Amino acid sequence: MVIVYRLENNLYLNITNRCTNDCCFCLRNIEPCIVGCNLWLDREPAAREVIETIGDPTPYDEIVFCGYGEPLTRLEVVKKVCKYVKSFDKKTRIDTNGQANLIYNRNIVPELKGLVDSISISLNAENAEKYNKLCRSEFGEKAFDGVVEFARECVKHIPEVTLTVVDLPEIDVDKCRKIAAEIGARFRVRPLLKK
Numbered sequence: 159m160v161i162v163y164r165l166e167n168n169l170y171l172n173i174t175n176r177c178t179n180d181c182c183f184c185l186r187n188i189e190p191c192i193v194g195c196n197l198w199l200d201r202e203p204a205a206r207e208v209i210e211t212i213g214d215p216t217p218y219d220e221i222v223f224c225g226y227g228e229p230l231t232r233l234e235v236v237k238k239v240c241k242y243v244k245s246f247d248k249k250t251r252i253d254t255n256g257q258a259n260l261i262y263n264r265n266i267v268p269e270l271k272g273l274v275d276s277i278s279i280s281l282n283a284e285n286a287e288k289y290n291k292l293c294r295s296e297f298g299e300k301a302f303d304g305v306v307e308f309a310r311e312c313v314k315h316i317p318e319v320t321l322t323v324v325d326l327p328e329i330d331v332d333k334c335r336k337i338a339a340e341i342g343a344r345f346r347v348r349p350l351l352k353k
Contacts, residue, residue: 178228182293183292183326237269250274250275260301281306283323285302
C-alpha cells in the first residue's frame with residue numbers, strides 16, 4: 159500500500175481514495191499509474207501512520223497531499239500531518255477539488271491557516287453546467303459555485319492559492335483565467351494525461 163511517493167524533490171501523500179467527483183479525465187482511470195506505483199489503498203492510513211511513513215521531511219522541498227482521492231475528506235488527518243511537517247519548518251501543499259466546505263457544510267479554510275503554505279484547486283470549467291458535465295460531482299451544479307467560494311476563502315488565509323484547469327478543448331481557458339484573477343489566485347493549465 160503506497161502512502162507516500164516521490165516526484166522530483168517533493169514528497170506526495172496518498173491518504174484516501176474517496177472523492178466527491180468522478181471526473182471524465184481523472185488519472186484514476188489511467189493504467190498503468192502515471193507515477194509508477196499503484197495508489198489504490200486497501201484502507202485509509204491514520205495520521206500517525208502517515209507521519210511515521212514520512213519520517214524526516216527535511217530532505218524534501220514540499221510535502222504535498224495528492225493521491226487518488228480528495229485529501230480534505232480527511233481534514234483532521236491533514237491538519238495533524240501538516241502540524242508535524244511544519245514543526246520541521248517545511249512547506250506543505252494540498253491539491254484539492256475545492257469542495258471541502260460543501261463536504262463539511264461549513265467553512266473549513268480558517269483551520270488550514272498556518273498549516274498550509276499553498277493550495278492548488280481544480281476549477282476545470284468556467285461555469286456550473288460545464289463543471290458538472292466534466293467533473294460529475296455528487297453535489298451537482300452547486301459544486302462549481304462551492305469551488306469558487308472555497309477559492310475566495312483560501313485567498314484570505316493561505317499564502318499561495320492556484321486555480322487549475324485541465325487542457326481540454328471544451329474548457330474556455332481565458333474565462334477560467336479571468337475567474338482566478340478576480341479571486342486573486344494564480345492560474346495554471348495542467349496537461350491532460352492519456353493512456
